[in-house]
Amino acid sequence: xxxxxxxxxxxxxxxxxxxxxxxxxxxxxxxxxxxxxxxxxxxxxxxxxxxxxxxxxxxxxxxxxxxxxxxxxxxxxxxxxxxxxxxxxxxxxxxxxxxxxxxxxxxxxxxxxxxxxxxxxxxxxxxxxxxxxxxxxxxxxxxxxxxxxxxxxxxxxxxxxxxxxxxxxxxxxxxxxxxxxxxxxxxxxxxxxxxxxxxxxxxxxxxxxxxxxxxxxxxxxxxxxxxxxxxxxxxxxxxxxxxxxxxxxxxxxxxxxxxxxxxxxxxxxxxxxxxxxxxxxxxxxxxxxxxxxxxxxxxxxxxxxxxxxxxxxxxxxxxxxxxxxxxxxxxxx
Amino acid sequence: xxxxxxxxxxxxxxxxxxxxxxxxxxxxxxxxxxxxxxxxxxxxxxxxxxxxxxxxxxxxxxxxxxxxxxxxxxxxxxxxxxxxxxxxxxxxxxxxxxxxxxxxxxxxxxxxxxxxxxxxxxxxxxxxxxxxxxxxxxxxxxxxxxxxxxxxxxxxxxxxxxxxxxxxxxxxxxxxxxxx
Numbered sequence: 001x002x003x004x005x006x007x008x009x010x011x012x013x014x015x016x017x018x019x020x021x022x023x024x025x026x027x028x029x030x031x032x033x034x035x036x037x038x039x040x041x042x043x044x045x046x047x048x049x050x051x052x053x054x055x056x057x058x059x060x061x062x063x064x065x066x067x068x069x070x071x072x073x074x075x076x077x078x079x080x081x082x083x084x085x086x087x088x089x090x091x092x093x094x095x096x097x098x099x100x101x102x103x104x105x106x107x108x109x110x111x112x113x114x115x116x117x118x119x120x121x122x123x124x125x126x127x128x129x130x131x132x133x134x135x136x137x138x139x140x141x142x143x144x145x146x147x148x149x150x151x152x153x154x155x156x157x158x159x160x161x162x163x164x165x166x167x168x169x170x171x172x173x174x175x176x177x178x179x180x181x182x183x184x185x186x187x188x189x190x191x192x193x194x195x196x197x198x199x200x201x202x203x204x205x206x207x208x209x210x211x212x213x214x215x216x217x218x219x220x221x222x223x224x225x226x227x228x229x230x231x232x233x234x235x236x237x238x239x240x241x242x243x244x245x246x247x248x249x250x251x252x253x254x255x256x257x258x259x260x261x262x263x264x265x266x267x268x269x270x271x272x273x274x275x276x277x278x279x280x281x282x283x284x285x286x287x288x289x290x291x292x293x294x295x296x297x298x299x300x301x302x303x304x305x306x307x308x309x310x311x312x313x314x315x316x317x318x319x320x321x322x323x324x325x326x327x328x329x330x331x332x333x
Numbered sequence: 334x335x336x337x338x339x340x341x342x343x344x345x346x347x348x349x350x351x352x353x354x355x356x357x358x359x360x361x362x363x364x365x366x367x368x369x370x371x372x373x374x375x376x377x378x379x380x381x382x383x384x385x386x387x388x389x390x391x392x393x394x395x396x397x398x399x400x401x402x403x404x405x406x407x408x409x410x411x412x413x414x415x416x417x418x419x420x421x422x423x424x425x426x427x428x429x430x431x432x433x434x435x436x437x438x439x440x441x442x443x444x445x446x447x448x449x450x451x452x453x454x455x456x457x458x459x460x461x462x463x464x465x466x467x468x469x470x471x472x473x474x475x476x477x478x479x480x481x482x483x484x485x486x487x488x489x490x491x492x493x494x495x496x497x498x499x500x501x502x503x504x505x506x507x508x509x510x511x512x513x
Contacts, residue, residue, distance in 0.1 A: 020470035078505040
């Protein structure tokens with residue numbers, strides 16, 4: 001009996017090796033041979049989501065050429081067609097919520113897995129901020145896009161996994177104004193929206209009293225509630241992103257935050273806008289903090305809510321929250 | 334080399350006469366007399382003895398998928414962990430465990446590592462399997478595709494078209510990996 005080679009190890013053993021690799025090593029692993037490629041299909045670089053890992057930063061949007069800064073400050077140039085002219089409005093667990101040419105979709109920039117969402121009520125998004133409860137492949141995923149109208153109402157649009165249309169919820173201010181939303185996240189069954197004046201609005205989809213308003217106060221004061229996460233307002237400067245990416249000092253950048261695990265409580269990165277000028281918006285660079293995960297979507301994982309086309313080795317599959325819309329990367333090209 | 338292990342285990346048995354031994358026979362016919370607590374770390378052995386009432390101390394359990402060489406490696410690991418457990422039943426001495434594990438894998442070639450992964454999988458020792466697949470992953474870290482292929486003796490079986498697709502798609506990630 002000939003000894004079993006590394007290439008011919010049982011798939012579950014190959015997978016338990018590939019499950020221990022970070023993003024870059026996983027990409028190499030997948031390129032070694034067919035068996036390794038197939039057996040590592042569900043590996044998603046999960047170790048990058050452990051609490052000791054820093055989020056990566058992706059600079060995108062001007063054309064398809066993006067710059068990527070890893071957690072240990074290594075710089076990569078990466079071509080991502082889908083982000084040409086796009087805007088990320090939320091980022092969590094390696095998934096980005098992206099707005100581009102009137103449509104909203106979930107996107108994993110490394111695998112280029114794409115999940116289209118039903119038509120959003122507005123085709124133009126301006127100062128919209130979003131959050132989602134869990135990965136879009138989870139059955140209980142809720143997406144939430146927030147914006148403010150001229151009357152300073154907070155308008156919330158939610159979409160549950162499997163739903164075909166967005167639901168609008170309105171919160172009207174009674175006393176002081178809530179400034180524009182600078183961070184949004186979902187922790188413990190509740191969406192949190194924060195502005196830069198320490199005000200917080202909570203929205204709990206499952207509760208009877210859905211809305212609640214709070215103020216962040218010093219941790220010594222006698223408060224009855226704690227925020228279930230840490231907040232980080234100026235990570236861009238703290239981490240010297242401009243220098244590390246080799247950009248000009250006065251470059252205008254807007255960035256989308258994310259939430260990352262850190263021990264007991266997660267850490268929320270605020271959205272930021274650096275060096276905003278009066279010049280035309282085309283000068284604005286865009287960036288997003290993200291966890292470097294690699295998700296591939298197989299047709300079998302989402303029977304009821306999705307229709308997925310046939311899948312071939314090495315193809316990037318795009319599928320839709322709504323039945324019937326199937327794109328492949330080749331068509332986008 | 335195998336005889337030295339066998340003799341060392343028999344000498345330890347003479348010092349503690351009462352210790353129960355379990356006989357395990359590898360694919361190449363060698364019989365290992367293994368102290369019971371060590372043998373019970375092998376889930377396949379534990380369930381064999383738990384499920385079969387008619388087995389006795391004289392029963393030799395055949396392990397047709399495990400070579401003698403892999404068995405030596407497996408027992409070395411299991412004996413060390415049994416020793417840690419015996420000395421500190423509450424919490425393993427983490428630093429010592431790490432030091433042992435580091436030295437342990439340094440001596441293993443890729444071939445030995447693979448044989449032990451297969452054996453640990455067959456014997457169903459989840460802790461050792463986790464550890465060994467982690468070691469394999471560590472050996473891949475920050476290496477190029479070509480290096481990994483050569484290092485593990487894996488043949489490239491992609492068609493030139495598939496290979497080119499992969500390259501193009503992931504090219505960005507492969508700049509700056511170690512070429513050693």
